[in-house]
Amino acid sequence: MIKVRQTVPLKVGRSQVEAELSSFHGLESGKEHVAMRFAGTTPASGAPLVRMHSECLTGDVFHSSRCDCGEQLNEAIERLHLSGGVLLYLRQEGRGIGLYNKLDAYALQDTGLNTYEANVKLGFGEDQRDFAEAAGMLKAMGIERIRLITNNPRKVKQLTDYGIEVEAMVHTSVHMKPGNESYLKTKKNHGNHQLAID
């Protein structure tokens, strides 16, 4: 049974907005997933807005050109600051394969494989993430109905299967930049991400 362990106030994001950071007991993976709750300046009525973000050290921290993760994280923090809601920051680097393996996958992508093929070539699944613990974290916070910020239908399906009602999928903007165009196109064409690109 997952329970909230500790909650502390802090300021986050580029605009240093107020949030509450929570850690958890009972995460079987042993990963240090956290949740950040935002009060919102003009909270909307209805189910709370949630962003379930998988860790990407290269994108979130170093603003790597290869992906859109850091931009999506910043966008989510800004939206949650306005509307209120929760950010789950999940320590599932590289779609669950870890940082070192993700770097191997990047090296393979430089030889012509796409992001999914590179995972498979390394002996992993295309996407190894499981969102059971994320669903448990939401329930521990008393949240069972949400609007989810994502373009990824797999996240919606998994949360639904784990007993969270996803009332709406709230898409992020497309964060295309030199270096991540084929990554985004592959997410759309192979991963069925709902991205408004050709």
Ligand SMILES: Nc1nc2c(ncn2[C@@H]2O[C@H](COP(=O)(O)OP(=O)(O)OP(=O)(O)O)[C@@H](O)[C@H]2O)c(=O)[nH]1
């Ligand atoms: N294996 C692998 N992982 C990657 C690659 N590029 C980004 N990632 C990881 O993909 C994950 C992206 O997470 P999210 O942004 O939460 O999810 P998403 O599946 O892109 O879906 P959205 O909710 O629409 O953003 C992070 O863990 C990144 O580290 C890659 O080329 N290979």
Ligand SMILES: [Zn+2]
């Ligand atoms: Zn990334």
